Amino acid sequence: MDRVLLGESGLSVSPVCFGTWQLSPRFWGEQSKDDAVSAMKLAYDQGINFIDTADAYGDGYGESVVGEAIKDLPRDELVIVTKVFNHFNPDGSRYPDLTPDHVAERCEASLGRLGLDTIDLYLLHLYDQLTPLADIAGTLERLRDQGKVRAIGVSNHSVEQLRAQRRCGAYSVIQPPYSLIDPVGESGLLPYCQSENVGVMVYSPLHKGLLTGKYTGTETFDDFRGYHADFQGERFKELCDKVQSLRPIADRYELTICQLAIVATLMHPAIHVAICGIKTPEQIAEAAGAVGRTISREDYFAVRNLVGPAGPKLADAKGEQK
Numbered sequence: 582m583d584r585v586l587l588g589e590s591g592l593s594v595s596p597v598c599f600g601t602w603q604l605s606p607r608f609w610g611e612q613s614k615d616d617a618v619s620a621m622k623l624a625y626d627q628g629i630n631f632i633d634t635a636d637a638y639g640d641g642y643g644e645s646v647v648g649e650a651i652k653d654l655p656r657d658e659l660v661i662v663t664k665v666f667n668h669f670n671p672d673g674s675r676y677p678d679l680t681p682d683h684v685a686e687r688c689e690a691s692l693g694r695l696g697l698d699t700i701d702l703y704l705l706h707l708y709d710q711l712t713p714l715a716d717i718a719g720t721l722e723r724l725r726d727q728g729k730v731r732a733i734g735v736s737n738h739s740v741e742q743l744r745a746q747r748r749c750g751a752y753s754v755i756q757p758p759y760s761l762i763d764p765v766g767e768s769g770l771l772p773y774c775q776s777e778n779v780g781v782m783v784y785s786p787l788h789k790g791l792l793t794g795k796y797t798g799t800e801t802f803d804d805f806r807g808y809h810a811d812f813q814g815e816r817f818k819e820l821c822d823k824v825q826s827l828r829p830i831a832d833r834y835e836l837t838i839c840q841l842a843i844v845a846t847l848m849h850p851a852i853h854v855a856i857c858g859i860k861t862p863e864q865i866a867e868a869a870g871a872v873g874r875t876i877s878r879e880d881y882f883a884v885r886n887l888v889g890p891a892g893p894k895l896a897d898a899k900g901e902q903k
């Protein structure tokens with residue numbers, strides 16, 4: 582399985598990362614823990630060494646399931662990411678809290694749930710505007726000195742927020758949203774990351790399942806997609822039709838639509854890793870099948886034009902405007 586260097590983090594990872602947000606019942610409803618554990622073990626067998634979780638996924642539950650899945654796998658071959666941001670109240674409510682004592686406490690709790698001595702990559706889940714940036718960076722530096730985290734990064738930051746953080750600390754990775762349907766960050770965040778060699782691991786590359794091609798536009802959802810605009814009415818149907826129009830290109834490369842979406846996402850030179858949200862062994866096997874594949878420049882732009890946002894189209898392979 583291919584490996585990529587994640588910016589200047591020193592981490593060598595598979596271009597597909599196993600995403601575990603699906604273990605958050607508040608968003609995704611109840612998932613089978615057995616399926617999740619089997620899927621993580623299969624991921625390792627298929628060469629996926631990168632797992633993304635957060636203390637917020639099921640308020641610690643996601644991390645515990647990761648801990649269970651990896652306990653018998655070779656530690657040195659795995660790269661585990663988790664995130665910190667929230668203060669969790671006993672009644673289930675949360676608020677942002679990246680103050681030094683709280684981060685140190687949350688890091689200890691994450692290590693315990695994951696069954697690890699070191700978190701390979703520790704991310705600030707969001708931007709906390711109340712805590713001075715130097716305090717956050719100082720805390721993370723101490724955790725690194727203590728060997729509790731190896732590399733640090735951020736998620737859900739604008740390019741200006743990332744720039745500001747990097748003036749205070751050694752943040753080498755960002756985890757932003759990105760999909761071919763909504764390719765955010767291409768005019769600001771991604772060029773900045775490319776020029777500064779910041780590792781980029783994008784989340785929701787399958788647009789929360791839409792880019793797998795398995796929906797027709799008539800489905801209803803009893804998870805958070807039941808109130809997500811892209812999964813409602815005419816917009817849902819229109820997006821599903823656009824995704825189906827990818828099939829002839831996918832067929833030509835003997836890829837599934839899901840794999841084609843991952844391949845095209847990873848062709849962006851700023852993007853190192855696509856984190857796919859996985860519920861079952863079948864889903865990770867399909868995603869793993871995209872690694873190492875590529876499509877032509879002409880087909881890349883065709884894919885972008887078929888499912889991308891409306892408006893001026895990207896230049897095609899001949900440099901003309903469509």
Ligand SMILES: NC(=O)c1ccc[n+]([C@@H]2O[C@H](COP(=O)([O-])OP(=O)(O)OC[C@H]3O[C@@H](n4cnc5c(N)ncnc54)[C@H](OP(=O)(O)O)[C@@H]3O)[C@@H](O)[C@H]2O)c1
Nearest residue numbers: 600601602736784785786787788789790856857858864867
């Ligand atoms: N940093 C952050 O704030 C943040 C935010 C969101 C996500 N993330 C991370 O990124 C990961 C991925 O993002 P995401 O979960 O939003 O979206 P995603 O990867 O775009 O979509 C996940 C959904 O795609 C479907 N799927 C995945 N593989 C499939 C396959 N091979 N065949 C058919 N369906 C497949 C599943 O849908 P069904 O449910 O229909 O089976 C799954 O729930 C998360 O798990 C999490 O680790 C981070």
